[in-house]
Amino acid sequence: MGGRQRPTIITVAARAGVGRTTVSRVINGSELVSEKARAAVLAAIAELNYVPNSVARGLKTSRTNSVALVIPESESRLGSEPYFSAVIRGVSTALAETRTQLQLVLVRDQAERDQLTESVAERRVDGVLLVSVHEHDPLPGLLEDMGLPTVLAGRRSSDESLSHVHSDNAGGAAKAVNHLLARGRRTVATISGPLDMDVARSRLQGWREALEKAGHEATDRLVTSADFTEEGGAAAMRSLLERVPELDALFVASDVMAAGALAELRRQGRGVPDDVAVVGFDDSIIARHTNPPLSTVRQPVEEIGAMIAQILLEEIGDPERPRRRVTLPTELVVRDSS
Amino acid sequence: MGGRQRPTIITVAARAGVGRTTVSRVINGSELVSEKARAAVLAAIAELNYVPNSVARGLKTSRTNSVALVIPESESRLGSEPYFSAVIRGVSTALAETRTQLQLVLVRDQAERDQLTESVAERRVDGVLLVSVHEHDPLPGLLEDMGLPTVLAGRRSSDESLSHVHSDNAGGAAKAVNHLLARGRRTVATISGPLDMDVARSRLQGWREALEKAGHEATDRLVTSADFTEEGGAAAMRSLLERVPELDALFVASDVMAAGALAELRRQGRGVPDDVAVVGFDDSIIARHTNPPLSTVRQPVEEIGAMIAQILLEEIGDPERPRRRVTLPTELVVRDSS
DNA sequence: TTGTCTGTTGGGCACGTTCCCAATTAAGGG
DNA sequence: CCCTTAATTGGGAACGTGCCCAACAGACAA
Numbered sequence: 001m002g003g004r005q006r007p008t009i010i011t012v013a014a015r016a017g018v019g020r021t022t023v024s025r026v027i028n029g030s031e032l033v034s035e036k037a038r039a040a041v042l043a044a045i046a047e048l049n050y051v052p053n054s055v056a057r058g059l060k061t062s063r064t065n066s067v068a069l070v071i072p073e074s075e076s077r078l079g080s081e082p083y084f085s086a087v088i089r090g091v092s093t094a095l096a097e098t099r100t101q102l103q104l105v106l107v108r109d110q111a112e113r114d115q116l117t118e119s120v121a122e123r124r125v126d127g128v129l130l131v132s133v134h135e136h137d138p139l140p141g142l143l144e145d146m147g148l149p150t151v152l153a154g155r156r157s158s159d160e161s162l163s164h165v166h167s168d169n170a171g172g173a174a175k176a177v178n179h180l181l182a183r184g185r186r187t188v189a190t191i192s193g194p195l196d197m198d199v200a201r202s203r204l205q206g207w208r209e210a211l212e213k214a215g216h217e218a219t220d221r222l223v224t225s226a227d228f229t230e231e232g233g234a235a236a237m238r239s240l241l242e243r244v245p246e247l248d249a250l251f252v253a254s255d256v257m258a259a260g261a262l263a264e265l266r267r268q269g270r271g272v273p274d275d276v277a278v279v280g281f282d283d284s285i286i287a288r289h290t291n292p293p294l295s296t297v298r299q300p301v302e303e304i305g306a307m308i309a310q311i312l313l314e315e316i317g318d319p320e321r322p323r324r325r326v327t328l329p330t331e332l333v334v335r336d337s338s
Numbered sequence: 339m340g341g342r343q344r345p346t347i348i349t350v351a352a353r354a355g356v357g358r359t360t361v362s363r364v365i366n367g368s369e370l371v372s373e374k375a376r377a378a379v380l381a382a383i384a385e386l387n388y389v390p391n392s393v394a395r396g397l398k399t400s401r402t403n404s405v406a407l408v409i410p411e412s413e414s415r416l417g418s419e420p421y422f423s424a425v426i427r428g429v430s431t432a433l434a435e436t437r438t439q440l441q442l443v444l445v446r447d448q449a450e451r452d453q454l455t456e457s458v459a460e461r462r463v464d465g466v467l468l469v470s471v472h473e474h475d476p477l478p479g480l481l482e483d484m485g486l487p488t489v490l491a492g493r494r495s496s497d498e499s500l501s502h503v504h505s506d507n508a509g510g511a512a513k514a515v516n517h518l519l520a521r522g523r524r525t526v527a528t529i530s531g532p533l534d535m536d537v538a539r540s541r542l543q544g545w546r547e548a549l550e551k552a553g554h555e556a557t558d559r560l561v562t563s564a565d566f567t568e569e570g571g572a573a574a575m576r577s578l579l580e581r582v583p584e585l586d587a588l589f590v591a592s593d594v595m596a597a598g599a600l601a602e603l604r605r606q607g608r609g610v611p612d613d614v615a616v617v618g619f620d621d622s623i624i625a626r627h628t629n630p631p632l633s634t635v636r637q638p639v640e641e642i643g644a645m646i647a648q649i650l651l652e653e654i655g656d657p658e659r660p661r662r663r664v665t666l667p668t669e670l671v672v673r674d675s676s
Numbered sequence: 677t678t679g680t681c682t683g684t685t686g687g688g689c690a691c692g693t694t695c696c697c698a699a700t701t702a703a704g705g706g
Numbered sequence: 707c708c709c710t711t712a713a714t715t716g717g718g719a720a721c722g723t724g725c726c727c728a729a730c731a732g733a734c735a736a
Contacts, residue, residue, distance in 0.1 A: 004460075009694095018715080019716035021716055055692080057693055059397050059691090060402045102443070106427065108427070119392075123393065253420075290595060348722080356685080362724060362725090363684095370685085372683085373685075375685085390723075395723055397692070397722080398722085398724050399691090680733100680736100682731105683732085685733085687727095687729100688728085694719105695718105701715090704711080
C-alpha cells in the first residue's frame with residue numbers, strides 16, 4: 001500500500017527541466033552548476049521526495065559506505081562482557097557523523113568465520129573493524145591480503161602490522177600492583193587471561209615488571225590463566241589459593257573474572273579486602289555491584305571504539321595512508337576491595 | 339598490492355566457455371542447465387575464485403539481504419542494560435542461517451532518527467527490527483506507511499498493528515507479587531518504568547491485578563515511576579520510602595532500577611530481605627551480583643531477538659503474510675533478596 | 677525426410693547511478 | 707562583428723547482475 005514507484009534521478013531531471021547529470025551534480029555538491037539549475041533541482045527533489053538509491057550508487061562507485069564490526073561471540077559473550085557493548089557505542093558514535101552504516105557480525109564458529117570472509121569478498125563493506133584478536137588468528141592477515149582496510153581494537157602481538165588502538169595494558173596492570181603494594185601487601189598473585197591474546201600477555205607483563213621493580217619476586221607460581229569468564233575466574237582462584245595459600249593481594253586481568261574470584265574467596269571464608277585485596281581490570285558495570293565493590297583499572301573502551309572507527313574511515317579514504325598505532329591511557333579506580 | 343581486478347560473471351562465462359546467463363543459472367541453482375555446463379561453470383568459479391557482486395545483484399533484484407536493528411541509545415544505554423545485548427545475540431543467531439546481514443543502528447537523538455528514515459528510504463535494508471518502542475513513537479508508523487516490513491520487540495500498545503514479540507510482562511509481574519505475598523508480606527509497593535512504554539504499563543498492571551486478586555489494595559500511593567536507570571531506581575526508592583514508610587516488599591520493573599533501589603535501601607539502613615523483600619525483572623547479569631543477589635523475573639530475551647528476526651524474514655519473503663503477535667512466558671528466579 | 681516437442685543456451689535489455697566528453701551558451705577582447 | 711575562452715549542460719557508456727525471449731540442438735513420431 002502507500003507508495004507508487006520511487007522517483008529516480010531521471011524523474012527528478014524531468015521535473016526540474018534539466019538533464020540527469022545536472023541532478024547528479026547537485027546531489028554530490030559539484031560547483032559546476034548554475035544557481036538557477038540548482039534551485040530547480042532542489043525544488044524537484046523536495047516535491048518528489050526523492051532519495052538517491054545507494055545500491056545503484058554503490059555499483060558505480062564501488063563504495064558501500066558501510067563497515068563491518070566483527071565480534072567473536074565464542075570466547076567472550078556479548079552481554080556478560082560489557083566491553084563489547086562499549087566498543088559498539090564508540091564505533092557507532094564515530095560513524096554517525098559520516099553517514100557510514102555499521103554492519104555487526106557476531107562470529108560464533110569457524111563456519112560463520114568462512115561465511116564472513118566470503119561476505120567481505122562480495123565487497124559489501126568498505127572496511128573491517130576487528131575486536132578481540134588472538135595471536136594466530138588468520139582473519140587479519142586474510143583481510144590485509146585482500147587489500148581491505150582493517151583496523152583492530154587490540155593487537156595480535158607487539159609488532160602488529162595493521163593499524164590498531166589499544167589501552168596501556170601493561171601500565172594499567174602496573175598501577176594496580178603498585179597500589180596493592182602501597183597498601184602494604186606482600187604477596188600479589190594474578191589471574192591472567194588467555195595467553196594467546198596480547199591484552200592478557202601485556203597485563204601479565206605489567207604485573208611482573210611492577211613487582212620486580214619494587215624488589216619482589218614475580219614467579220610463575222603466582223600466576224594462573226583463565227578465559228575471561230566468571231567461572232574461569234573462580235576456578236583460577238581455587239587453584240591459586242591451593243598453590244599460594246599465603247597470598248594477600250590479587251590482580252585480576254578482567255572484572256568479570258574478578259567477580260568469580262571474589263565469589264570463590266567468599267566461599268573459602270577469606271575476607272576482602274582484609275585477608276585479600278583485589279583489583280580488577282576494565283571498570284565494567286559489574287565492578288560497582290560486586291560484594292565488596294571492586295577496585296579496578298578503567299580503560300577508555302568507548303574511546304577505543306570511536307578511534308578505530310575514525311582511523312578506518314581515514315584508511316578507506318586513502319588506502320596508502322601509513323598505519324597507525326594508538327595507545328590510550330588507563331586509570332586506577334579504587335573502591336572497597338583493596 | 340594483492341589482487342588484480344575481481345572476476346565478474348563475464349570472466350567466468352568466458353573461462354567456462356558458456357554464456358553469462360548459464361553462469362547466472364548455475365549460481366542461482368536453476369534446473370535448466372546441463373550437467374556438463376554446470377560442471378564447467380563450477381570449475382571456472384573455483385579457478386577464478388569468483389564471488390558474485392551483491393551490490394549489482396541488489397540493484398537488479400531490489401533486495402539487499404540485510405535488515406536493520408534499531409536501538410534507541412538515549413533512554414536505556416546499551417551496555418548498562420544487558421537487554422539489548424541479548425536481543426542482538428538472538429537476532430544475529432537467527433540471521434546467521436540465512437546469510438542476511440545485520441545493520442546495527444544506535445539512535446541517540448532526533449537528528450539521527452531522521453537520518454535513519456532517510457537511510458531506510460534509500461532501501462539499504464529489506465526490513466527493520468525495532469526495540470524498546472514508546473507509545474507515540476512515530477517511527478513504526480512511518481515504516482509501515484513506506485511498506486517496509488517491520489517487526490517490534492515489545493509493542494506500542496495492547497492493540498499493536500505491526501508484528502511483534504514480547505514477554506508476558508503482566509504475568510511475570512503477577513508471579514513476583516504472588517511470591518512476595520506468599521512470603522507473608524503485607525505492603526507490596528512497586529517501582530514502575532516510564533508509563534509511555536507498554537512494557538512498563540503491563541508490568542504495573544500485572545502488579546495491580548495480582549494484588550487485587552489477593553484482596554489487597556493497589557493504590558497509586560504504592561507506585562512510583564522511574565526511567566529504567568540505576569539512579570532513577572534509587573530516587574524512586576527514596577520517594578517511596580518517604581511516602582510509604584511501612585512498605586515491606588517491593589516489585590521493581592527492571593533489575594537495573596532494582597540495583598539502585600537496593601543501594602538506597604542499604605543507605606537508609608533497611609535490611610533486605612528482612613525489612614524489605616525485593617524482586618526485579620529481566621534476570622540480567624547484574625541480578626546475580628547485587629548485594630544481596632536479586633530475585634527476579636526472567637524473560638527469554640535472546641529468544642525474543644531470534645523470533646523477531648525470524649518473523650521479519652518471513653514478512654520480507656511474503657509481505658502479504660498476516661501480522662503476528664507472540665507472547666513468550668516468563669519465569670520467577672528466587673535468590674536472596676526475597 | 678519433415679515437423680513437433682522438449683530441453684538448453686545466450687544475447688539484449690534494464691536496474692539507477694556516476695563519469696567522460698562533446699556540445700551549447702555566455703562573456704570578453706580585438 | 708567575429709573569434710577565443712570559460713562556464714554550463716546533457717547524452718552516451720559503464721558498473722555487474724537477473725530475466726525475457728528467441729534460437730538452437732537433438733529426439734522422436736509420422
